Amino acid sequence: MATFAGRRLKEMGENTRGILAVEYLAAAQGLDFRTPLTSSPRIEEAKQILREKVPFYDKDRYFAPDIEKANALLKLAVHNHLMPEAILTSI
Numbered sequence: 001m002a003t004f005a006g007r008r009l010k011e012m013g014e015n016t017r018g019i020l021a022v023e024y025l026a027a028a029q030g031l032d033f034r035t036p037l038t039s040s041p042r043i044e045e046a047k048q049i050l051r052e053k054v055p056f057y058d059k060d061r062y063f064a065p066d067i068e069k070a071n072a073l074l075k076l077a078v079h080n081h082l083m084p085e086a087i088l089t090s091i
Contacts, residue, residue, distance in 0.1 A: 021070035024050060025063075032056050042082045049078055 028047045031039055038044055053069040073079070 017074050018067070018071055020074055021067050024070045024074065025054065025066060028054075029057055046079055046082055049073060 024046075028050050031043070031047055039047075050070060050073065053073065054066045
């Protein structure tokens, strides 16, 4: 059963990352709607990392490629340097 549980855990992690990718896109879009207001420097940097790959939604378009790009950024853990050290002590 442990092998099955391990495979299932991998799938759950991938699904969670997909949900986080959609949330990441929504958060960046929301922040862009609030321009010229800005958030914290770390959040603005995280938004900029996404915006280098996915532009602002100024017109309707197919979202699957954008979700995949956001998912890839999360998979590469490009945001780890933005986290306080106490949160990711094992990395």
